[in-house]
Amino acid sequence: MGKKNKKILTVAIGADHRGYVLKKYIxxxxxxxxxxxxxxxxxxxxSRKRTDYPIFARKVAQLVSxxxxxCGLLLCGTxxxxxxxxxxYAKVRAALAWNATIAQLSKEEDNANILVIPADxxxxxxxxTMTTVWLMTQFKKGRYTKRLAMIDRER
Numbered sequence: 001m002g003k004k005n006k007k008i009l010t011v012a013i014g015a016d017h018r019g020y021v022l023k024k025y026i027x028x029x030x031x032x033x034x035x036x037x038x039x040x041x042x043x044x045x046x047s048r049k050r051t052d053y054p055i056f057a058r059k060v061a062q063l064v065s066x067x068x069x070x071c072g073l074l075l076c077g078t079x080x081x082x083x084x085x086x087x088x089y090a091k092v093r094a095a096l097a098w099n100a101t102i103a104q105l106s107k108e109e110d111n112a113n114i115l116v117i118p119a120d121x122x123x124x125x126x127x128x129t130m131t132t133v134w135l136m137t138q139f140k141k142g143r144y145t146k147r148l149a150m151i152d153r154e155r
Contacts, residue, residue, distance in 0.1 A: 009036045009135065012063040012072040014043040014056030016082075019075025019119040021048065022127055026073070029128055033135050041069050057085035064113050065089045072114035073131060079118035086114050093148075098122060103130040107137040109144050 015023035027040045043059035045051045053076045060072040072094075074082040079096040086094035094114035095106035098121060106112040115134045117127055 007036055008039050009033060009071075010039045010041060010069040011135070012041045012043060012060040012069040013074075014045075014060040014072075015075035015119070016045060016053040016056060016077075017048050017050050018077035019117070020045055022117065022119040022122070022124060023075050025124045026075075026127055026131055029124075030131060033132065038135075053081045054085045057082045058089075060114060061086040061089035061092045061094070065091045067091075071135070074114060074116045075119045075127075076116075077118065077120045079116040082116045086116070097130055097134070099126065100130050100133045103134040104137045107134055108140045111139040111144070111148060 013023055013027065023042075027042065030038060032038055041063060043063070044056055057074055060074055063069045064072045072086075074086060074094065076082045083094050083096045086092055092114060093110060093112045094116055095103075095110060095112035096116045096118065097103035097106055098118055103115055106115065112134075115131065117130060122130070
């Protein structure tokens with residue numbers, strides 16, 4: 001996994017039962033990004049049976065933190081629990097987004113490496129747009145790098 005092949009983007013993806021259907025939709029409808037194939041490292045869940053979001057937040061956050069994937073995507077009902085759980089891991093910057101603009105800004109200005117989508121509040125086509133925009137966006141650096149360093153010093 002990771003950045004071994006520049007033509008393949010590896011994305012860890014996880015969801016609880018409320019995000020399961022949207023997770024499957026994203027995997028099925030976003031197989032590539034421009035000239036890069038996407039390898040979806042699906043950590044679960046594998047059904048709509050009730051489960052607990054911290055299980056999947058941990059799995060995705062660990063893969064991203066250990067640089068075993070390029071980035072991550074998490075889905076649950078509101079997204080709030082996933083963001084809280086994922087941000088407990090070193091080198092993880094998980095951002096909750098509900099539209100493409102917020103997704104883009106989370107990468108441009110905060111260099112988010114995990115995008116969290118609130119499955120109960122986002123339509124499937126919106127999730128595809130948000131994910132595509134987020135994956136294609138580059139971190140601006142400059143003053144934003146300084147701000148992230150300020151946060152890292154607090155840890």
